[in-house]
Amino acid sequence: MSPGPAMKSGRDVVAYFAGYLANLVNGNDSLSETEENVALKPFSLYEKVHRALIGNRKYSEVLVGVWSYPPPNTTEDAADFYFDHVIDRPIGSRGEGPSSADNLASLVASHAVGSVPPRPQLPLSIWKALVGGPTTLRRFAERKDLFELSNRILKCLDAANRPYAEVLRLGLCPKEWLVGDNAVGVNTLKGANAFLKALKGEMKGDFGRRPNPAELGAAFATSPVPGFKDIKAFTTTLLGSAILTRLAGQDETFLSSFEAVEATISDQIDTETDEPLLDAEEAAPFLEIAVSAGAIEVEEKRLLVAIMAGRSLAEVMGSNLYLRRRLKLHFDNDLEAYISDLSTRTAKFVSAAGRARP
Amino acid sequence: MTGEFTEAQTARFLRTLRVTTQTALAQYQMSGGRTVSRPTVAFMALAAKGPGDWRFPASGLTSADGLVLVKLDRETAGAAILEFQAQGVVGLSLYANHAARATLAGGRTAHGSFDRDGRMRIVLDDATIEEIDLASFELELLDDAP
Numbered sequence: 001m002s003p004g005p006a007m008k009s010g011r012d013v014v015a016y017f018a019g020y021l022a023n024l025v026n027g028n029d030s031l032s033e034t035e036e037n038v039a040l041k042p043f044s045l046y047e048k049v050h051r052a053l054i055g056n057r058k059y060s061e062v063l064v065g066v067w068s069y070p071p072p073n074t075t076e077d078a079a080d081f082y083f084d085h086v087i088d089r090p091i092g093s094r095g096e097g098p099s100s101a102d103n104l105a106s107l108v109a110s111h112a113v114g115s116v117p118p119r120p121q122l123p124l125s126i127w128k129a130l131v132g133g134p135t136t137l138r139r140f141a142e143r144k145d146l147f148e149l150s151n152r153i154l155k156c157l158d159a160a161n162r163p164y165a166e167v168l169r170l171g172l173c174p175k176e177w178l179v180g181d182n183a184v185g186v187n188t189l190k191g192a193n194a195f196l197k198a199l200k201g202e203m204k205g206d207f208g209r210r211p212n213p214a215e216l217g218a219a220f221a222t223s224p225v226p227g228f229k230d231i232k233a234f235t236t237t238l239l240g241s242a243i244l245t246r247l248a249g250q251d252e253t254f255l256s257s258f259e260a261v262e263a264t265i266s267d268q269i270d271t272e273t274d275e276p277l278l279d280a281e282e283a284a285p286f287l288e289i290a291v292s293a294g295a296i297e298v299e300e301k302r303l304l305v306a307i308m309a310g311r312s313l314a315e316v317m318g319s320n321l322y323l324r325r326r327l328k329l330h331f332d333n334d335l336e337a338y339i340s341d342l343s344t345r346t347a348k349f350v351s352a353a354g355r356a357r358p
Numbered sequence: 359m360t361g362e363f364t365e366a367q368t369a370r371f372l373r374t375l376r377v378t379t380q381t382a383l384a385q386y387q388m389s390g391g392r393t394v395s396r397p398t399v400a401f402m403a404l405a406a407k408g409p410g411d412w413r414f415p416a417s418g419l420t421s422a423d424g425l426v427l428v429k430l431d432r433e434t435a436g437a438a439i440l441e442f443q444a445q446g447v448v449g450l451s452l453y454a455n456h457a458a459r460a461t462l463a464g465g466r467t468a469h470g471s472f473d474r475d476g477r478m479r480i481v482l483d484d485a486t487i488e489e490i491d492l493a494s495f496e497l498e499l500l501d502d503a504p
Contacts, residue, residue: 313385
């Protein structure tokens with residue numbers, strides 16, 4: 001299987017899922033713009049999220065990872081597990097401050113209509129932060145408010161999704177390594193992934209076989225896994241053995257999916273910040289420089305400014321012949337592919353320019 | 359750009375870009391934008407390549423948007439039949455009573471029409487079609503109902 005459009009958009013799938021959840025909570029799938037309030041119905045919301053995790057290939061492959069090994073019994077099983085261990089996973093706070101889920105719950109509570117039942121003093125999950133408080137919300141009508149809801153969900157997802165994504169990145173099944181007797185901590189998973197990356201470099205793209213001792217030794221010297229004194233100590237563990245067995249497999253899906261999952265993780269590094277989002281005016285100077293450098297076109301800058309200012313994609317695309325033409329000629333009218341490409345080009349340019357700073 | 363923005367400002371910009379574009383996309387697609395701009399949906403098996411011959415799954419393949427399930431039936435004469443079934447109320451409202459075109463590997467196309475129950479059968483007469491050719495294909499809704 002060759003990587004299709006969904007694989008290419010792996011970089012932003014976590015942010016897209018956060019945006020999807022924000023829009024669902026806000027009732028944007030069923031309510032008109034004139035309706036001021038939205039009722040939070042947990043079961044209905046669960047059904048929609050569950051269905052999306054199963055039916056949307058981008059979610060089922062890159063987020064849920066139904067290709068992982070050993071494969072889950074069914075896509076539904078995998079989606080159930082993802083829901084329980086990511087979306088409903090309790091998120092602890094770092095230090096004494098509130099957790100990202102507490103911050104999400106506060107934002108939801110600030111839109112409550114009527115009284116808000118007291119919450120239990122337990123670490124909240126994304127799910128409980130969203131549906132465990134008020135039952136009716138004043139909708140996030142202003143686009144910047146919806147962006148903030150999406151941003152807070154994304155902060156939770158970046159934390160809650162990390163261990164799951166680290167197991168997928170190893171090509172393994174999260175069900176085997178996140179729960180039960182063989183459960184592995186997130187730091188070991190990160191270390192194992194760094195080792196695997198070094199090992200793949202040593203194997204020079206020649207996968208589908210067991211690495212030789214020289215490759216193993218060199219990779220471990222580059223990226224030792226914390227808690228293991230040498231390569232032998234690591235490869236004789238269940239986790240080490242499973243990683244090498246997976247690497248020796250012939251399944252091409254793993255190799256293409258691996259890159260998509262890795263992109264979802266590495267993307268977080270550059271964008272982690274506790275500061276509020278920029279408004280369109282504040283973001284404009286970055287975009288102007290990207291235009292001057294030829295990374296994006298003037299009309300594309302206008303598109304991004306319009307998005308950040310809260311105009312709908314349909315409205316912006318509908319009123320700009322240049323963008324519609326570009327969408328048709330270069331992206332076969334696939335708006336998602338175009339926006340992902342534009343976002344990636346812009347992010348790459350700004351990241352590179354930021355790294356070039358003395 | 360050197361020296362113009364701090365690391366914190368750059369991180370804020372990247373975060374803003376990530377959140378706003380993806381939230382806008384999610385809203386656009388939730389409101390049916392995809393249907394307006396490109397009434398095509400992909401079917402793709404999860405592991406089309408492996409050590410053995412690939413077989414079309416007996417449980418069928420679900421479209422990328424989750425709205426259509428397709429199963430493969432083989433007639434005794436050997437012709438392959440793709441049986442599509444729209445899923446749920448949303449799937450029915452989108453596909454029932456509409457003509458559609460499947461584009462298979464190598465650009466081969468086959469036409470059919472969904473009935474009022476959201477069911478469509480397409481007989482593939484081409485004897486050279488193998489199951490691996492059906493591991494990835496697209497279904498496009500045509501503009502007019504039959």
